[in-house]
Amino acid sequence: MKRSIRPCHDRAIAVAAAxxxxxxxxxxxxxxxxxxxxxxxxxxSASVSVDAALQLATIPATGVGIxxxxxDAAMNDSATPGLLRDAGMGAVRYPxxxxxxxxxWKTGTAEGGAYVAPNTGFDAFMGTMRAAGxxxxxxxxxxxxxxxxxxxxxxxxxxxxxxxxxxxxxxxxVYGNGLYSNGNGWEYDTHSSKTATTYATNLVQxxxxxxxxxxxxxxxxVLTTPGSWPDGxxxxxxxxxxxxxxxxxxxxxxxxxxxxTYPAGTSQADLLTRPQTEIPQIAGxxxxxxNQYAGTNAPNVGIAxxxxxxxxxxxxxxxxxxxxxxxxxxxxxxxxxxxxxxxHNGVDCTNLTQVEGATEYNDYGIxxxxxxxxxxxxxxxxxxxxxxxxxKLGKPGDTLVKAASSNSLLTAHAVRRANGDVAVMLINxxxxxxxxxxxxxxxxxxxSATPTVYSYLKNGHSIGTAQSGSPTTQTVPAYGIxxxxxxxxxxxxxxxxxxxxxxxxxxxxITVVNNSLGQVNGWALGFNFxxxxxxxxxxxxxxxxxxxxxxxxxxxxxxxxxxxxSASWGFKATWSGSNANPSAFWVNGAACAIG
Numbered sequence: 001m002k003r004s005i006r007p008c009h010d011r012a013i014a015v016a017a018a019x020x021x022x023x024x025x026x027x028x029x030x031x032x033x034x035x036x037x038x039x040x041x042x043x044x045s046a047s048v049s050v051d052a053a054l055q056l057a058t059i060p061a062t063g064v065g066i067x068x069x070x071x072d073a074a075m076n077d078s079a080t081p082g083l084l085r086d087a088g089m090g091a092v093r094y095p096x097x098x099x100x101x102x103x104x105w106k107t108g109t110a111e112g113g114a115y116v117a118p119n120t121g122f123d124a125f126m127g128t129m130r131a132a133g134x135x136x137x138x139x140x141x142x143x144x145x146x147x148x149x150x151x152x153x154x155x156x157x158x159x160x161x162x163x164x165x166x167x168x169x170x171x172x173x174v175y176g177n178g179l180y181s182n183g184n185g186w187e188y189d190t191h192s193s194k195t196a197t198t199y200a201t202n203l204v205q206x207x208x209x210x211x212x213x214x215x216x217x218x219x220x221x222v223l224t225t226p227g228s229w230p231d232g233x234x235x236x237x238x239x240x241x242x243x244x245x246x247x248x249x250x251x252x253x254x255x256x257x258x259x260x261t262y263p264a265g266t267s268q269a270d271l272l273t274r275p276q277t278e279i280p281q282i283a284g285x286x287x288x289x290x291n292q293y294a295g296t297n298a299p300n301v302g303i304a305x306x307x308x309x310x311x312x313x314x315x316x317x318x319x320x321x322x323x324x325x326x327x328x329x330x331x332x333x334x335x336x337x338x339x340x341x342x343x344h345n346g347v348d349c350t351n352l353t354q355v356e357g358a359t360e361y362n363d364y365g366i367x368x369x370x371x372x373x374x375x376x377x378x379x380x381x382x383x384x385x386x387x388x389x390x391x392k393l394g395k396p397g398d399t400l401v402k403a404a405s406s407n408s409l410l411t412a413h414a415v416r417r418a419n420g421d422v423a424v425m426l427i428n429x430x431x432x433x434x435x436x437x438x439x440x441x442x443x444x445x446x447x448s449a450t451p452t453v454y455s456y457l458k459n460g461h462s463i464g465t466a467q468s469g470s471p472t473t474q475t476v477p478a479y480g481i482x483x484x485x486x487x488x489x490x491x492x493x494x495x496x497x498x499x500x501x502x503x504x505x506x507x508x509x510i511t512v513v514n515n516s517l518g519q520v521n522g523w524a525l526g527f528n529f530x531x532x533x534x535x536x537x538x539x540x541x542x543x544x545x546x547x548x549x550x551x552x553x554x555x556x557x558x559x560x561x562x563x564x565x566s567a568s569w570g571f572k573a574t575w576s577g578s579n580a581n582p583s584a585f586w587v588n589g590a591a592c593a594i595g
Contacts, residue, residue, distance in 0.1 A: 046407035046431035050414045052595050053420050053443030053581045056332040059396025061396040062091040062135055063331045065339035069096020071285050072344045073117035074147040076124050079378045081132035087384055087464050088391030093137040093306050093339045094125050101143025101174045101188045105153050111144045142171030143188040146211035154213045169220040169258050170206045174199050180230040195237040200249035207253050218255035220304055221246055225259040226285035234493045243289055251293030256302035257286050264311040268318045275329040279310040283333035304337040305330055316355035317458045317479050320382025321427050324390050328413040332400050340366055349373035358459050374479050377401040385456045390456040392483040393425045410435050420595055423485045428476040435476045443497050443581045444595030445489040446471035454483040492516045493592040495585040506579055507572040512587055525552045527585045541569035
């Protein structure tokens with residue numbers, strides 16, 4: 001079993017107070033960073049196909065988040081709300097990593113010598129959150145706390161203050177309490193028994209106490225990351241590994257599962273493959289555990305990644321590419337929350353390297369802590385800009401759709417927006433060569449107008465905006481990120497085609513939008529399936545099918561579509577060889593744009 005390299009914010013608690021003055025209260029990150037750059041070995045061209053009808057997920061309001069910690073004296077700086085808003089942070093986790101299992105929220109103090117910076121208490125934190133317009137995700141103290149202390153926090157936050165905080169997790173990396181490492185753990189845990197059975201049993205008590213105060217809160221369970229140490233190991237005192245033990249006891253009570261991911265790339269090129277090679281497997285293993293143990297509630301149990309970063313190339317251009325790829329791949333695979341570690345963290349100024357022409361400070365913060373060797377405090381690092389590019393692609397409520405690239409060094413993500421626009425993110429992981437990208441679409445007809453393009457370039461200090469390229473051809477600079485924003489073809493009507501499919505079956509929905517048909521009193525929609533899709537049932541329309549040809553008409557209650565309005569209907573279908581999307585639609589004889 002592979003063992004993950006632990007980030008140093010979890011190992012440095014004992015030195016936090018001494019280091020605080022040097023780095024504005026942040027804990028040092030001292031892991032060494034490799035600086036060797038990969039050579040460019042493949043062609044600098046790619047074909048990207050976008051299926052705007054194949055939905056992967058809806059962007060959640062809490063999808064893009066970040067950690068902040070009570071050791072961070074700059075947590076509530078005047079600059080913080082703007083930094084969070086500009087990066088599109090919809091969630092902020094508090095009170096911060098391993099500190100969460102030391103910290104007592106009522107007194108603003110921490111056990112075991114853990115440092116707490118001034119002005120980082122819960123009320124001060126919430127003032128910043130309200131100014132930023134973000135949702136808190138609270139980690140209650142499992143290591144040295146009690147279910148009553150956690151319930152009191154819920155009462156104060158949601159009943160006394162009316163904050164309406166929805167998401168709460170019980171403990172940080174509790175499996176790091178020494179159970180699997182001969183007592184030498186990084187997580188503070190004062191329980192006499194440190195088994196997974198003990199955590200799960202206590203977790204149920206926390207859930208009961210917290211939901212007795214506010215039944216609407218959602219509470220998560222700490223799991224080990226599938227495929228990383230100590231996943232799969234049966235600890236002394238348990239009969240199964242951590243995840244199976246916790247889920248077998250508490251799986252029917254929890255609202256979400258929690259993992260942390262810190263891949264350590266052996267090279268820049270290796271690191272940049274990790275979102276695609278690791279995240280789907282981790283998410284699949286978590287979903288399997290949820291389905292096994294959560295019973296009938298399994299479809300409602302979510303996945304949260306409450307810490308994410310890498311242990312290499314943290315402050316330089318590789319991480320600027322890794323960050324958006326990580327956020328988007330996790331959301332495409334079902335995570336409702338991903339929280340970057342962290343807003344500010346700290347640095348070891350004695351161990352600096354150069355990566356792609358920039359200084360690697362070994363700082364887990366997404367912005368500078370202002371240490372002596374760093375840029376001024378709150379200066380964004382590349383991961384900050386990479387994260388902000390996610391917001392250029394899509395907003396909460398927009399739909400992530402399928403995008404595929406022919407080139408392993410060119411990764412693509414796509415979104416269909418609520419207004420019918422389609423946007424595509426292109427990430428060029430070649431550090432030397434620009435990429436010429438040819439784009440094609442199904443389920444969307446792009447206007448021929450020059451698209452709006454957002455770009456973040458290697459070692460850049462801002463995000464650029466321009467009108468450039470075309471909907472079918474774009475050039476992405478080496479180690480750059482481009483978001484291409486396109487509008488649908490202007491037409492008297494527009495059709496939005498969505499599907500969720502599985503081998504042999506599917507559920508589809510179709511929305512007809514009246515752009516300029518005038519008042520419609522009765523509509524007929526026609527289209528052809530390119531494959532062998534056969535509709536078996538439908539709703540909100542009368543449907544007939546002859547071979548590949550489908551005709552759908554209104555029912556009594558949706559016959560009227562005013563100009564600017566829409567009507568929707570849905571269907572179930574079977575297929576065997578091909579479930580390809582229709583390439584053309586017409587309403588009352590008029591050809592419609594798609595998307």
